[in-house]
Amino acid sequence: MATCGTSTGAAAAPDGPSARAQSHSRFTASLSEVRMAESVSRRQWLVNTGIGVAGGMALPGLLPAMEATRVLGGVSYGELLNQLERDVTTMRRAAGPIRLCYNENPFGMSPKAKDALMASWTQHTWYDPPIRAELRATFAKHVGVPVDHVLVTQGSSEVLATLALAYGQNGGKIVAPWPTFEDLPRYGATLNAAVQKVPLDDRFDHDLYAMDAKIGNDTKLVFVCNPNNPTATLNDDQALRDFVKTNAKRTTVIVDEAYYDFVDAPNYRSMVDLVLAGEPIIVSRTASKIHGLAGLRVGFAVARPDILAKLSAYVTGDPNVFGLHAANASLQDSAYQTFIKQKNREGRALLISALKTMGRKVTDSQTNFVFFHAGQPVATVQAAALAKGFVIGRAFPPYTDWCRVSIGTPEEMQRFVAILPSIL
The missing domain is CATH 3.40.640.10 (Type I PLP-dependent aspartate aminotransferase-like (Major domain))
Structure with missing residues:
Protein backbone atom coordinates (compact mmCIF):
# COMPACT_ATOMS: atom_id res chain seq x y z
CA MET A 1 0.00 0.00 0.00
CA ALA A 2 1.31 3.46 -0.86
CA THR A 3 1.94 5.95 1.93
CA CYS A 4 1.40 9.69 1.98
CA GLY A 5 4.11 11.56 0.14
CA THR A 6 5.01 8.59 -2.05
CA SER A 7 3.53 7.14 -5.19
CA THR A 8 3.52 3.64 -6.58
CA GLY A 9 3.91 3.02 -10.27
CA ALA A 10 0.17 2.50 -10.58
CA ALA A 11 -0.62 5.74 -8.77
CA ALA A 12 1.82 7.83 -10.78
CA ALA A 13 0.62 6.49 -14.13
CA PRO A 14 -2.91 5.09 -13.83
CA ASP A 15 -3.31 4.61 -17.56
CA GLY A 16 0.14 3.26 -18.40
CA PRO A 17 3.16 4.58 -20.34
CA SER A 18 1.45 4.72 -23.73
CA ALA A 19 -1.34 6.92 -22.41
CA ARG A 20 1.19 9.27 -20.84
CA ALA A 21 3.10 9.51 -24.10
CA GLN A 22 -0.09 10.27 -26.00
CA SER A 23 -1.04 12.94 -23.47
CA HIS A 24 2.39 14.53 -23.70
CA SER A 25 2.04 14.64 -27.46
CA ARG A 26 -1.29 16.37 -27.11
CA PHE A 27 0.33 18.90 -24.76
CA THR A 28 2.93 19.88 -27.33
CA ALA A 29 0.12 20.49 -29.82
CA SER A 30 -2.36 22.19 -27.52
CA LEU A 31 -2.00 23.33 -23.91
CA SER A 32 -5.75 23.45 -23.44
CA GLU A 33 -6.06 19.79 -24.39
CA VAL A 34 -3.44 18.80 -21.83
CA ARG A 35 -5.44 20.56 -19.13
CA MET A 36 -8.34 18.25 -20.02
CA ALA A 37 -6.24 15.09 -20.33
CA GLU A 38 -6.96 13.26 -17.10
CA SER A 39 -4.59 10.44 -18.04
CA VAL A 40 -1.60 12.62 -17.17
CA SER A 41 -0.95 13.12 -13.47
CA ARG A 42 0.26 16.49 -12.21
CA ARG A 43 3.61 14.91 -11.40
CA GLN A 44 4.06 13.54 -14.92
CA TRP A 45 2.86 16.79 -16.46
CA LEU A 46 5.50 18.71 -14.53
CA VAL A 47 8.23 16.31 -15.60
CA ASN A 48 7.10 16.36 -19.23
CA THR A 49 7.14 20.14 -19.40
CA GLY A 50 10.42 20.50 -17.53
CA ILE A 51 8.82 22.45 -14.69
CA GLY A 52 9.38 19.64 -12.22
CA VAL A 53 13.04 19.18 -13.11
CA ALA A 54 15.86 21.38 -11.89
CA GLY A 55 19.36 20.17 -12.59
CA GLY A 56 17.99 16.66 -13.10
CA MET A 57 16.12 16.62 -9.77
CA ALA A 58 12.37 16.82 -9.20
CA LEU A 59 11.41 19.82 -7.10
CA PRO A 60 11.61 18.53 -3.49
CA GLY A 61 8.73 19.06 -1.13
CA LEU A 62 6.44 20.60 -3.74
CA LEU A 63 4.60 17.55 -5.00
CA PRO A 64 4.41 14.69 -2.46
CA ALA A 65 1.63 16.04 -0.27
CA MET A 66 -0.28 17.47 -3.24
CA GLU A 67 -0.07 14.14 -5.06
CA ALA A 68 -1.24 12.30 -1.98
CA THR A 69 -4.44 14.31 -1.77
CA ARG A 70 -5.30 13.29 -5.31
CA VAL A 71 -4.07 9.69 -5.48
CA LEU A 72 -4.77 8.48 -1.96
CA GLY A 73 -8.38 9.41 -1.61
CA GLY A 74 -8.83 7.15 1.40
CA VAL A 75 -6.18 8.88 3.51
CA SER A 76 -7.43 11.38 6.07
CA TYR A 77 -6.14 14.94 5.93
CA GLY A 78 -4.72 14.54 9.42
CA GLU A 79 -2.66 11.54 8.31
CA LEU A 80 -1.50 13.51 5.30
CA LEU A 81 -0.29 16.36 7.51
CA ASN A 82 1.57 13.96 9.78
CA GLN A 83 3.35 12.55 6.74
CA LEU A 84 4.06 16.09 5.57
CA GLU A 85 5.85 16.78 8.85
CA ARG A 86 8.11 13.77 8.34
CA ASP A 87 8.80 14.65 4.70
CA VAL A 88 9.54 18.31 5.44
CA THR A 89 11.89 17.52 8.32
CA THR A 90 13.85 15.09 6.13
CA MET A 91 13.98 17.53 3.22
CA ARG A 92 15.15 20.46 5.35
CA ARG A 93 17.87 18.39 6.97
CA ALA A 94 19.16 17.32 3.55
CA ALA A 95 19.12 20.90 2.25
CA GLY A 96 21.92 22.10 4.54
CA PRO A 97 21.95 24.27 7.68
CA ILE A 98 18.48 24.54 9.23
CA ARG A 99 17.04 28.04 8.80
CA LEU A 100 15.84 29.35 12.16
CA CYS A 101 16.49 32.97 11.23
CA TYR A 102 13.64 34.55 9.25
CA ASN A 103 10.49 33.48 11.13
CA GLU A 104 9.42 31.33 8.22
CA ASN A 105 6.87 28.54 8.37
CA PRO A 106 9.08 25.41 8.20
CA PHE A 107 6.23 23.32 6.78
CA GLY A 108 5.58 25.61 3.83
CA MET A 109 2.17 25.98 2.25
CA SER A 110 -0.73 23.63 2.87
CA PRO A 111 -1.38 20.68 0.54
CA LYS A 112 -4.60 22.37 -0.57
CA ALA A 113 -2.69 25.55 -1.38
CA LYS A 114 -0.24 23.50 -3.46
CA ASP A 115 -3.11 21.94 -5.35
CA ALA A 116 -4.57 25.38 -6.06
CA LEU A 117 -1.19 26.73 -7.15
CA MET A 118 -0.56 23.89 -9.58
CA ALA A 119 -4.08 24.04 -10.99
CA SER A 120 -3.47 27.72 -11.80
CA TRP A 121 -0.25 27.12 -13.71
CA GLN A 332 -10.02 28.29 3.72
CA ASP A 333 -7.87 25.44 5.05
CA SER A 334 -8.59 25.78 8.77
CA ALA A 335 -7.28 22.27 9.49
CA TYR A 336 -3.85 23.24 8.20
CA GLN A 337 -3.81 26.46 10.22
CA THR A 338 -4.66 24.47 13.35
CA PHE A 339 -1.88 22.00 12.53
CA ILE A 340 0.71 24.77 12.13
CA LYS A 341 -0.37 26.49 15.36
CA GLN A 342 0.00 23.25 17.29
CA LYS A 343 3.40 22.41 15.84
CA ASN A 344 4.57 25.94 16.57
CA ARG A 345 3.41 25.62 20.19
CA GLU A 346 5.30 22.34 20.55
CA GLY A 347 8.56 23.71 19.16
CA ARG A 348 8.27 27.00 21.04
CA ALA A 349 7.62 25.23 24.35
CA LEU A 350 10.65 22.98 23.85
CA LEU A 351 12.97 25.94 23.30
CA ILE A 352 11.58 28.12 26.08
CA SER A 353 11.73 25.27 28.60
CA ALA A 354 15.35 24.50 27.72
CA LEU A 355 16.39 28.15 27.97
CA LYS A 356 14.70 28.61 31.34
CA THR A 357 16.35 25.43 32.62
CA MET A 358 19.68 27.00 31.65
CA GLY A 359 18.77 30.14 33.58
CA ARG A 360 18.36 32.35 30.51
CA LYS A 361 15.95 35.29 30.40
CA VAL A 362 13.25 34.74 27.78
CA THR A 363 10.44 37.05 26.71
CA ASP A 364 6.88 35.72 26.72
CA SER A 365 6.72 34.69 23.07
CA GLN A 366 3.37 34.97 21.30
CA THR A 367 4.86 34.35 17.86
CA ASN A 368 6.74 31.74 15.85
CA PHE A 369 10.10 32.82 17.28
CA VAL A 370 11.75 33.19 20.68
CA PHE A 371 13.81 36.12 21.97
CA PHE A 372 16.27 35.34 24.76
CA HIS A 373 19.32 36.72 26.54
CA ALA A 374 22.49 35.04 25.29
CA GLY A 375 24.88 36.96 27.54
CA GLN A 376 27.36 37.36 24.69
CA PRO A 377 27.42 39.02 21.26
CA VAL A 378 24.85 37.57 18.90
CA ALA A 379 27.49 37.21 16.18
CA THR A 380 29.40 34.80 18.43
CA VAL A 381 26.31 32.68 19.03
CA GLN A 382 25.45 32.76 15.33
CA ALA A 383 28.86 31.39 14.39
CA ALA A 384 28.66 28.64 17.01
CA ALA A 385 25.15 27.67 15.89
CA LEU A 386 26.17 27.59 12.23
CA ALA A 387 29.03 25.24 13.07
CA LYS A 388 26.38 22.91 14.52
CA GLY A 389 24.12 23.16 11.46
CA PHE A 390 21.70 25.98 12.36
CA VAL A 391 21.25 29.54 11.08
CA ILE A 392 19.75 31.85 13.71
CA GLY A 393 18.68 35.50 13.68
CA ARG A 394 20.95 38.53 13.65
CA ALA A 395 21.38 41.14 16.35
CA PHE A 396 18.72 43.81 16.89
CA PRO A 397 20.36 46.86 18.49
CA PRO A 398 20.38 47.89 21.22
CA TYR A 399 19.82 44.26 22.30
CA THR A 400 23.09 43.02 20.85
CA ASP A 401 23.39 40.16 23.34
CA TRP A 402 19.83 38.90 22.83
CA CYS A 403 19.09 36.21 20.23
CA ARG A 404 16.04 35.70 18.04
CA VAL A 405 15.49 32.08 17.05
CA SER A 406 12.65 31.07 14.74
CA ILE A 407 10.65 27.93 15.48
CA GLY A 408 11.33 24.98 13.18
CA THR A 409 9.65 21.60 13.21
CA PRO A 410 9.44 19.89 16.63
CA GLU A 411 12.20 17.48 15.60
CA GLU A 412 14.43 20.39 14.57
CA MET A 413 13.81 22.14 17.86
CA GLN A 414 14.75 18.98 19.78
CA ARG A 415 18.04 18.93 17.89
CA PHE A 416 18.59 22.65 18.48
CA VAL A 417 17.88 22.32 22.20
CA ALA A 418 20.46 19.53 22.37
CA ILE A 419 23.23 21.82 21.07
CA LEU A 420 22.25 24.88 23.16
CA PRO A 421 24.73 24.19 26.00
CA SER A 422 27.58 24.10 23.49
CA ILE A 423 26.77 27.46 21.87
CA LEU A 424 25.80 29.57 24.91
Whole structure:
Protein backbone atom coordinates (compact mmCIF):
# COMPACT_ATOMS: atom_id res chain seq x y z
CA MET A 1 0.00 0.00 0.00
CA ALA A 2 1.31 3.46 -0.86
CA THR A 3 1.94 5.95 1.93
CA CYS A 4 1.40 9.69 1.98
CA GLY A 5 4.11 11.56 0.14
CA THR A 6 5.01 8.59 -2.05
CA SER A 7 3.53 7.14 -5.19
CA THR A 8 3.52 3.64 -6.58
CA GLY A 9 3.91 3.02 -10.27
CA ALA A 10 0.17 2.50 -10.58
CA ALA A 11 -0.62 5.74 -8.77
CA ALA A 12 1.82 7.83 -10.78
CA ALA A 13 0.62 6.49 -14.13
CA PRO A 14 -2.91 5.09 -13.83
CA ASP A 15 -3.31 4.61 -17.56
CA GLY A 16 0.14 3.26 -18.40
CA PRO A 17 3.16 4.58 -20.34
CA SER A 18 1.45 4.72 -23.73
CA ALA A 19 -1.34 6.92 -22.41
CA ARG A 20 1.19 9.27 -20.84
CA ALA A 21 3.10 9.51 -24.10
CA GLN A 22 -0.09 10.27 -26.00
CA SER A 23 -1.04 12.94 -23.47
CA HIS A 24 2.39 14.53 -23.70
CA SER A 25 2.04 14.64 -27.46
CA ARG A 26 -1.29 16.37 -27.11
CA PHE A 27 0.33 18.90 -24.76
CA THR A 28 2.93 19.88 -27.33
CA ALA A 29 0.12 20.49 -29.82
CA SER A 30 -2.36 22.19 -27.52
CA LEU A 31 -2.00 23.33 -23.91
CA SER A 32 -5.75 23.45 -23.44
CA GLU A 33 -6.06 19.79 -24.39
CA VAL A 34 -3.44 18.80 -21.83
CA ARG A 35 -5.44 20.56 -19.13
CA MET A 36 -8.34 18.25 -20.02
CA ALA A 37 -6.24 15.09 -20.33
CA GLU A 38 -6.96 13.26 -17.10
CA SER A 39 -4.59 10.44 -18.04
CA VAL A 40 -1.60 12.62 -17.17
CA SER A 41 -0.95 13.12 -13.47
CA ARG A 42 0.26 16.49 -12.21
CA ARG A 43 3.61 14.91 -11.40
CA GLN A 44 4.06 13.54 -14.92
CA TRP A 45 2.86 16.79 -16.46
CA LEU A 46 5.50 18.71 -14.53
CA VAL A 47 8.23 16.31 -15.60
CA ASN A 48 7.10 16.36 -19.23
CA THR A 49 7.14 20.14 -19.40
CA GLY A 50 10.42 20.50 -17.53
CA ILE A 51 8.82 22.45 -14.69
CA GLY A 52 9.38 19.64 -12.22
CA VAL A 53 13.04 19.18 -13.11
CA ALA A 54 15.86 21.38 -11.89
CA GLY A 55 19.36 20.17 -12.59
CA GLY A 56 17.99 16.66 -13.10
CA MET A 57 16.12 16.62 -9.77
CA ALA A 58 12.37 16.82 -9.20
CA LEU A 59 11.41 19.82 -7.10
CA PRO A 60 11.61 18.53 -3.49
CA GLY A 61 8.73 19.06 -1.13
CA LEU A 62 6.44 20.60 -3.74
CA LEU A 63 4.60 17.55 -5.00
CA PRO A 64 4.41 14.69 -2.46
CA ALA A 65 1.63 16.04 -0.27
CA MET A 66 -0.28 17.47 -3.24
CA GLU A 67 -0.07 14.14 -5.06
CA ALA A 68 -1.24 12.30 -1.98
CA THR A 69 -4.44 14.31 -1.77
CA ARG A 70 -5.30 13.29 -5.31
CA VAL A 71 -4.07 9.69 -5.48
CA LEU A 72 -4.77 8.48 -1.96
CA GLY A 73 -8.38 9.41 -1.61
CA GLY A 74 -8.83 7.15 1.40
CA VAL A 75 -6.18 8.88 3.51
CA SER A 76 -7.43 11.38 6.07
CA TYR A 77 -6.14 14.94 5.93
CA GLY A 78 -4.72 14.54 9.42
CA GLU A 79 -2.66 11.54 8.31
CA LEU A 80 -1.50 13.51 5.30
CA LEU A 81 -0.29 16.36 7.51
CA ASN A 82 1.57 13.96 9.78
CA GLN A 83 3.35 12.55 6.74
CA LEU A 84 4.06 16.09 5.57
CA GLU A 85 5.85 16.78 8.85
CA ARG A 86 8.11 13.77 8.34
CA ASP A 87 8.80 14.65 4.70
CA VAL A 88 9.54 18.31 5.44
CA THR A 89 11.89 17.52 8.32
CA THR A 90 13.85 15.09 6.13
CA MET A 91 13.98 17.53 3.22
CA ARG A 92 15.15 20.46 5.35
CA ARG A 93 17.87 18.39 6.97
CA ALA A 94 19.16 17.32 3.55
CA ALA A 95 19.12 20.90 2.25
CA GLY A 96 21.92 22.10 4.54
CA PRO A 97 21.95 24.27 7.68
CA ILE A 98 18.48 24.54 9.23
CA ARG A 99 17.04 28.04 8.80
CA LEU A 100 15.84 29.35 12.16
CA CYS A 101 16.49 32.97 11.23
CA TYR A 102 13.64 34.55 9.25
CA ASN A 103 10.49 33.48 11.13
CA GLU A 104 9.42 31.33 8.22
CA ASN A 105 6.87 28.54 8.37
CA PRO A 106 9.08 25.41 8.20
CA PHE A 107 6.23 23.32 6.78
CA GLY A 108 5.58 25.61 3.83
CA MET A 109 2.17 25.98 2.25
CA SER A 110 -0.73 23.63 2.87
CA PRO A 111 -1.38 20.68 0.54
CA LYS A 112 -4.60 22.37 -0.57
CA ALA A 113 -2.69 25.55 -1.38
CA LYS A 114 -0.24 23.50 -3.46
CA ASP A 115 -3.11 21.94 -5.35
CA ALA A 116 -4.57 25.38 -6.06
CA LEU A 117 -1.19 26.73 -7.15
CA MET A 118 -0.56 23.89 -9.58
CA ALA A 119 -4.08 24.04 -10.99
CA SER A 120 -3.47 27.72 -11.80
CA TRP A 121 -0.25 27.12 -13.71
CA THR A 122 -1.58 28.15 -17.13
CA GLN A 123 -2.59 31.55 -15.74
CA HIS A 124 1.03 32.67 -15.50
CA THR A 125 0.51 34.60 -18.75
CA TRP A 126 -2.44 36.60 -17.41
CA TYR A 127 -2.67 40.19 -16.28
CA ASP A 128 -5.27 40.99 -13.62
CA PRO A 129 -6.40 37.41 -12.93
CA PRO A 130 -9.92 37.00 -11.47
CA ILE A 131 -8.43 35.23 -8.44
CA ARG A 132 -7.32 38.58 -7.03
CA ALA A 133 -10.93 39.68 -6.53
CA GLU A 134 -11.80 36.23 -5.20
CA LEU A 135 -8.97 36.35 -2.67
CA ARG A 136 -10.03 39.83 -1.60
CA ALA A 137 -13.51 38.50 -0.87
CA THR A 138 -12.14 35.41 0.90
CA PHE A 139 -9.92 37.49 3.17
CA ALA A 140 -12.71 39.99 3.89
CA LYS A 141 -14.90 37.11 5.05
CA HIS A 142 -11.99 35.66 7.04
CA VAL A 143 -11.55 38.83 9.12
CA GLY A 144 -15.19 39.94 9.08
CA VAL A 145 -15.11 43.17 7.07
CA PRO A 146 -16.75 44.39 3.83
CA VAL A 147 -14.76 43.67 0.68
CA ASP A 148 -14.13 47.37 0.07
CA HIS A 149 -12.17 47.45 3.35
CA VAL A 150 -9.46 45.11 1.98
CA LEU A 151 -6.44 45.79 -0.22
CA VAL A 152 -4.39 42.82 -1.50
CA THR A 153 -0.69 43.60 -1.85
CA GLN A 154 2.70 42.07 -2.61
CA GLY A 155 3.32 41.00 0.97
CA SER A 156 2.58 43.13 4.02
CA SER A 157 5.89 44.91 3.38
CA GLU A 158 4.20 46.66 0.45
CA VAL A 159 1.50 47.89 2.83
CA LEU A 160 4.24 49.49 4.92
CA ALA A 161 6.01 50.89 1.85
CA THR A 162 2.83 52.53 0.57
CA LEU A 163 2.21 53.99 4.03
CA ALA A 164 5.67 55.55 4.03
CA LEU A 165 4.99 57.04 0.60
CA ALA A 166 1.51 58.24 1.49
CA TYR A 167 2.35 59.74 4.89
CA GLY A 168 6.11 60.10 5.23
CA GLN A 169 7.19 62.22 2.28
CA ASN A 170 8.28 65.84 2.67
CA GLY A 171 9.30 65.43 6.28
CA GLY A 172 6.15 63.69 7.47
CA LYS A 173 6.54 62.62 11.10
CA ILE A 174 6.28 58.90 11.88
CA VAL A 175 6.34 57.61 15.47
CA ALA A 176 7.38 53.99 16.02
CA PRO A 177 8.59 51.74 18.85
CA TRP A 178 12.18 50.52 18.69
CA PRO A 179 13.33 47.93 17.96
CA THR A 180 10.44 46.70 15.87
CA PHE A 181 9.82 45.38 12.37
CA GLU A 182 12.05 47.73 10.45
CA ASP A 183 10.39 48.17 7.07
CA LEU A 184 8.20 51.19 7.81
CA PRO A 185 10.88 53.20 9.68
CA ARG A 186 13.42 52.26 7.01
CA TYR A 187 11.17 53.22 4.11
CA GLY A 188 10.29 56.44 5.88
CA ALA A 189 13.95 57.33 6.37
CA THR A 190 14.69 56.91 2.65
CA LEU A 191 11.89 59.42 1.95
CA ASN A 192 13.30 61.91 4.46
CA ALA A 193 10.42 61.36 6.85
CA ALA A 194 10.96 62.51 10.43
CA VAL A 195 11.05 59.05 12.04
CA GLN A 196 10.79 59.15 15.84
CA LYS A 197 12.03 55.85 17.32
CA VAL A 198 10.78 55.30 20.87
CA PRO A 199 12.70 52.68 22.93
CA LEU A 200 10.76 49.74 24.31
CA ASP A 201 10.10 49.61 28.04
CA ASP A 202 11.90 47.28 30.46
CA ARG A 203 9.40 44.48 29.67
CA PHE A 204 10.22 44.72 25.95
CA ASP A 205 6.75 46.14 25.26
CA HIS A 206 5.87 49.33 23.41
CA ASP A 207 6.37 52.21 25.83
CA LEU A 208 2.93 53.66 25.16
CA TYR A 209 3.39 56.64 27.48
CA ALA A 210 6.65 57.64 25.81
CA MET A 211 5.15 57.12 22.35
CA ASP A 212 2.13 59.21 23.26
CA ALA A 213 4.41 62.03 24.36
CA LYS A 214 6.04 62.07 20.91
CA ILE A 215 2.74 62.31 19.03
CA GLY A 216 1.64 65.81 18.12
CA ASN A 217 -0.33 67.74 15.55
CA ASP A 218 2.53 67.27 13.08
CA THR A 219 2.49 63.46 13.38
CA LYS A 220 1.33 61.84 10.16
CA LEU A 221 1.52 58.18 11.17
CA VAL A 222 1.92 56.01 14.28
CA PHE A 223 3.28 52.48 13.91
CA VAL A 224 2.33 49.63 16.25
CA CYS A 225 3.58 46.05 15.88
CA ASN A 226 1.59 43.60 18.00
CA PRO A 227 3.00 41.03 18.66
CA ASN A 228 6.29 42.82 18.23
CA ASN A 229 9.16 41.63 16.08
CA PRO A 230 11.93 40.95 17.19
CA THR A 231 10.94 40.72 20.86
CA ALA A 232 7.94 38.34 20.37
CA THR A 233 6.02 40.29 23.03
CA LEU A 234 2.37 41.25 23.20
CA ASN A 235 1.24 44.59 24.58
CA ASP A 236 -1.45 44.76 27.25
CA ASP A 237 -4.66 44.50 25.27
CA GLN A 238 -6.72 47.24 26.89
CA ALA A 239 -3.83 49.66 27.25
CA LEU A 240 -2.95 49.29 23.58
CA ARG A 241 -6.56 49.65 22.45
CA ASP A 242 -6.92 52.83 24.49
CA PHE A 243 -3.68 54.15 22.99
CA VAL A 244 -4.76 53.37 19.43
CA LYS A 245 -8.26 54.82 19.84
CA THR A 246 -6.98 57.99 21.51
CA ASN A 247 -4.32 58.68 18.92
CA ALA A 248 -6.59 57.80 16.00
CA LYS A 249 -8.40 61.02 16.88
CA ARG A 250 -5.16 62.92 16.18
CA THR A 251 -3.54 61.00 13.32
CA THR A 252 -3.48 57.72 11.37
CA VAL A 253 -2.40 54.52 13.13
CA ILE A 254 -1.03 51.37 11.48
CA VAL A 255 -1.16 48.11 13.48
CA ASP A 256 1.03 45.34 12.10
CA GLU A 257 -0.57 41.98 12.96
CA ALA A 258 1.77 39.70 11.00
CA TYR A 259 1.92 37.21 13.89
CA TYR A 260 -1.77 37.38 14.81
CA ASP A 261 -2.35 33.69 14.11
CA PHE A 262 0.28 32.48 16.60
CA VAL A 263 -1.00 34.33 19.67
CA ASP A 264 -2.23 32.14 22.54
CA ALA A 265 -3.01 34.90 25.06
CA PRO A 266 -6.76 34.64 25.78
CA ASN A 267 -7.36 38.40 26.01
CA TYR A 268 -5.68 39.27 22.71
CA ARG A 269 -7.88 41.06 20.18
CA SER A 270 -7.24 42.27 16.68
CA MET A 271 -7.76 45.96 15.96
CA VAL A 272 -9.96 45.16 12.95
CA ASP A 273 -13.09 46.08 14.93
CA LEU A 274 -11.74 49.63 15.30
CA VAL A 275 -11.45 49.83 11.52
CA LEU A 276 -15.10 48.82 11.27
CA ALA A 277 -15.94 51.58 13.74
CA GLY A 278 -14.67 54.08 11.17
CA GLU A 279 -11.41 55.02 12.87
CA PRO A 280 -8.40 56.07 10.72
CA ILE A 281 -6.63 52.81 11.50
CA ILE A 282 -4.91 50.37 9.14
CA VAL A 283 -4.36 46.72 10.09
CA SER A 284 -1.77 44.79 8.08
CA ARG A 285 -1.71 41.01 7.76
CA THR A 286 0.41 38.60 5.75
CA ALA A 287 0.24 35.20 4.06
CA SER A 288 3.96 34.72 4.78
CA LYS A 289 3.75 33.30 8.29
CA ILE A 290 1.11 30.72 9.19
CA HIS A 291 0.26 30.22 5.51
CA GLY A 292 3.91 29.61 4.55
CA LEU A 293 3.89 31.81 1.44
CA ALA A 294 6.80 34.16 2.19
CA GLY A 295 8.39 33.56 -1.21
CA LEU A 296 5.14 34.24 -3.07
CA ARG A 297 4.54 37.69 -1.52
CA VAL A 298 0.89 38.15 -0.56
CA GLY A 299 -0.26 40.62 2.07
CA PHE A 300 -3.34 42.53 3.11
CA ALA A 301 -4.34 45.95 4.39
CA VAL A 302 -7.63 46.42 6.24
CA ALA A 303 -8.85 50.01 6.44
CA ARG A 304 -11.59 52.41 5.44
CA PRO A 305 -12.09 52.62 1.66
CA ASP A 306 -10.84 56.22 1.52
CA ILE A 307 -7.58 55.25 3.23
CA LEU A 308 -7.13 52.25 0.93
CA ALA A 309 -7.65 54.52 -2.08
CA LYS A 310 -4.81 56.70 -0.81
CA LEU A 311 -2.53 53.68 -0.40
CA SER A 312 -3.53 52.20 -3.76
CA ALA A 313 -2.08 55.22 -5.52
CA TYR A 314 1.37 54.05 -4.41
CA VAL A 315 1.04 50.31 -5.04
CA THR A 316 3.77 49.30 -7.49
CA GLY A 317 2.23 46.19 -9.05
CA ASP A 318 0.07 43.11 -8.65
CA PRO A 319 0.82 40.05 -6.50
CA ASN A 320 1.76 37.03 -8.61
CA VAL A 321 -1.04 34.71 -9.69
CA PHE A 322 0.37 31.65 -7.91
CA GLY A 323 0.53 33.43 -4.58
CA LEU A 324 -3.04 34.63 -5.01
CA HIS A 325 -4.36 31.12 -5.67
CA ALA A 326 -2.32 29.58 -2.86
CA ALA A 327 -3.38 32.23 -0.33
CA ASN A 328 -7.03 31.89 -1.31
CA ALA A 329 -6.95 28.13 -0.71
CA SER A 330 -4.91 28.40 2.48
CA LEU A 331 -7.28 30.89 4.10
CA GLN A 332 -10.02 28.29 3.72
CA ASP A 333 -7.87 25.44 5.05
CA SER A 334 -8.59 25.78 8.77
CA ALA A 335 -7.28 22.27 9.49
CA TYR A 336 -3.85 23.24 8.20
CA GLN A 337 -3.81 26.46 10.22
CA THR A 338 -4.66 24.47 13.35
CA PHE A 339 -1.88 22.00 12.53
CA ILE A 340 0.71 24.77 12.13
CA LYS A 341 -0.37 26.49 15.36
CA GLN A 342 0.00 23.25 17.29
CA LYS A 343 3.40 22.41 15.84
CA ASN A 344 4.57 25.94 16.57
CA ARG A 345 3.41 25.62 20.19
CA GLU A 346 5.30 22.34 20.55
CA GLY A 347 8.56 23.71 19.16
CA ARG A 348 8.27 27.00 21.04
CA ALA A 349 7.62 25.23 24.35
CA LEU A 350 10.65 22.98 23.85
CA LEU A 351 12.97 25.94 23.30
CA ILE A 352 11.58 28.12 26.08
CA SER A 353 11.73 25.27 28.60
CA ALA A 354 15.35 24.50 27.72
CA LEU A 355 16.39 28.15 27.97
CA LYS A 356 14.70 28.61 31.34
CA THR A 357 16.35 25.43 32.62
CA MET A 358 19.68 27.00 31.65
CA GLY A 359 18.77 30.14 33.58
CA ARG A 360 18.36 32.35 30.51
CA LYS A 361 15.95 35.29 30.40
CA VAL A 362 13.25 34.74 27.78
CA THR A 363 10.44 37.05 26.71
CA ASP A 364 6.88 35.72 26.72
CA SER A 365 6.72 34.69 23.07
CA GLN A 366 3.37 34.97 21.30
CA THR A 367 4.86 34.35 17.86
CA ASN A 368 6.74 31.74 15.85
CA PHE A 369 10.10 32.82 17.28
CA VAL A 370 11.75 33.19 20.68
CA PHE A 371 13.81 36.12 21.97
CA PHE A 372 16.27 35.34 24.76
CA HIS A 373 19.32 36.72 26.54
CA ALA A 374 22.49 35.04 25.29
CA GLY A 375 24.88 36.96 27.54
CA GLN A 376 27.36 37.36 24.69
CA PRO A 377 27.42 39.02 21.26
CA VAL A 378 24.85 37.57 18.90
CA ALA A 379 27.49 37.21 16.18
CA THR A 380 29.40 34.80 18.43
CA VAL A 381 26.31 32.68 19.03
CA GLN A 382 25.45 32.76 15.33
CA ALA A 383 28.86 31.39 14.39
CA ALA A 384 28.66 28.64 17.01
CA ALA A 385 25.15 27.67 15.89
CA LEU A 386 26.17 27.59 12.23
CA ALA A 387 29.03 25.24 13.07
CA LYS A 388 26.38 22.91 14.52
CA GLY A 389 24.12 23.16 11.46
CA PHE A 390 21.70 25.98 12.36
CA VAL A 391 21.25 29.54 11.08
CA ILE A 392 19.75 31.85 13.71
CA GLY A 393 18.68 35.50 13.68
CA ARG A 394 20.95 38.53 13.65
CA ALA A 395 21.38 41.14 16.35
CA PHE A 396 18.72 43.81 16.89
CA PRO A 397 20.36 46.86 18.49
CA PRO A 398 20.38 47.89 21.22
CA TYR A 399 19.82 44.26 22.30
CA THR A 400 23.09 43.02 20.85
CA ASP A 401 23.39 40.16 23.34
CA TRP A 402 19.83 38.90 22.83
CA CYS A 403 19.09 36.21 20.23
CA ARG A 404 16.04 35.70 18.04
CA VAL A 405 15.49 32.08 17.05
CA SER A 406 12.65 31.07 14.74
CA ILE A 407 10.65 27.93 15.48
CA GLY A 408 11.33 24.98 13.18
CA THR A 409 9.65 21.60 13.21
CA PRO A 410 9.44 19.89 16.63
CA GLU A 411 12.20 17.48 15.60
CA GLU A 412 14.43 20.39 14.57
CA MET A 413 13.81 22.14 17.86
CA GLN A 414 14.75 18.98 19.78
CA ARG A 415 18.04 18.93 17.89
CA PHE A 416 18.59 22.65 18.48
CA VAL A 417 17.88 22.32 22.20
CA ALA A 418 20.46 19.53 22.37
CA ILE A 419 23.23 21.82 21.07
CA LEU A 420 22.25 24.88 23.16
CA PRO A 421 24.73 24.19 26.00
CA SER A 422 27.58 24.10 23.49
CA ILE A 423 26.77 27.46 21.87
CA LEU A 424 25.80 29.57 24.91
